[in-house]
Amino acid sequence: SYELTQPPSVSVSPGQTASITCSGEKLGDKSAYWYQQKSGQSPVVVIYQDSKRPSGIPERFSGSNSGNTATLTISGTQAMDEADYYCQAWDSSTAVYVFGTGTKVTVL
Amino acid sequence: QITLKESGPALVKPTQTLALTCTFSGFSLSTSGQGVGWIRQPPGKALEWLALIYWDEDKRYSPSLRSRLTVTKDTSKNQVVLTMTNMGPVDTATYYCAHRSPLGSGGYYFDYWGQGTLVTVSS
Numbered sequence: 001s002y003e004l005t006q007p008p009s010v011s012v013s014p015g016q017t018a019s020i021t022c023s024g025e026k027l028g029d030k031s032a033y034w035y036q037q038k039s040g041q042s043p044v045v046v047i048y049q050d051s052k053r054p055s056g057i058p059e060r061f062s063g064s065n066s067g068n069t070a071t072l073t074i075s076g077t078q079a080m081d082e083a084d085y086y087c088q089a090w091d092s093s094t095a096v097y098v099f100g101t102g103t104k105v106t107v108l
Numbered sequence: 109q110i111t112l113k114e115s116g117p118a119l120v121k122p123t124q125t126l127a128l129t130c131t132f133s134g135f136s137l138s139t140s141g142q143g144v145g146w147i148r149q150p151p152g153k154a155l156e157w158l159a160l161i162y163w164d165e166d167k168r169y170s171p172s173l174r175s176r177l178t179v180t181k182d183t184s185k186n187q188v189v190l191t192m193t194n195m196g197p198v199d200t201a202t203y204y205c206a207h208r209s210p211l212g213s214g215g216y217y218f219d220y221w222g223q224g225t226l227v228t229v230s231s
Contacts, residue, residue, distance in 0.1 A: 001172070033216075033217040037155075042222065044221075045218070048215075048217050086154065086155050096157070096170065097157040097160065099157055
């Protein structure tokens, strides 16, 4: 079955850039999606179709997807961005949805 | 405005069958392109997709849990029901239902989520 792998944790200083990777076989051939989940809350999508931001999501969130890796970038990271982040893809060969292993972003 | 809310037992015993209901508003599951999915999250662990039902009754399941899952819909009540058989302690998790974004709006992701319901499996 299709798998998506993320680093368990990323640390970033306030105002700096955080990059979170998501690896999967030929992920670049699919669309990648990213969710932010703050403690005790439901996930919220921050990036869809690789690089699009839903309304209300700050411009500091951006995404890219190529080859086997999708990347979520948070520019000018703020304390409020501290959360768990999950990537997600849809495997067209099996029509199933897959979530990544999750990354905890800590703003030091 | 789309909203979803999960309901069901907070505690189930090992080997029992779990039935969770997702009651939603703001869309109709009889409208082309609509879908409702179920996702769970064990305490301190990652999200895991379980199942999804589409407007046309097409149903998709996680390959690893397919034999234990059934998803149905009641369009007149705006409800989706997930049943999971033979529950065990490893199934302890928060269970979410979520609206699948229509294809014309980005497609294969979940744009609205319920608040989640914690299900504990214990004797």
